[in-house]
Amino acid sequence: MAREIQVTFDCDDPAALASFWADALGYRIQEPPPGFDTWDAALAAMGIPPERRNDASALIDPDGSGPRIFFQRVPEGKTAKNRVHLDVRAAPGLTGDERMAALEESCTRLVALGARRIERYEPAPPLQGGHIVLTDPEGNEFCLD
Secondary structure (H helix, E strand, C coil): CCCCCEEEEEECCHHHHHHHHHHHHCCEECCCCCCCCCHHHHHHHCCCCHHHCCCEEEEECCCCCCCEEEEEECCCCCCCCCCCCEEECCCCCCCHHHHHHHHHHHHHHHHHHCCEEEEEECCECCCECCEEEEECCCCCEEEEC
16 A cells, blocks of 8 residues: 655754745745634744744645645754655656756756855766765755756
């Protein structure tokens, strides 16, 4: 039986990281509960003090096919390389120079949003088409694939 999954990021600034990943993935911030125009209004009605209103944020796939992505504030910072990471499929179906050009274009856009470029891996046929490793604004590694 297939299960629905959620991807969770521990982070320092859930709102900022959610905004980055929404732009990176074409996702959108999850809407506030019915009856509220903003999350701030909903959290105020729930009695959440202003200093705790950035403790979490969530993204949803506008098409409803991808997993929900949740961001939660944690007290500790990132200290080691991720053991699990996202591959952002920026060039599906493309090969060779066309693929790498599409990855570079996506990389440039994401760096402008706050990502940091780490390394480019050239295509190594027959199994690897090439990819670029980046980090998000809080240092979480991901690949443009």
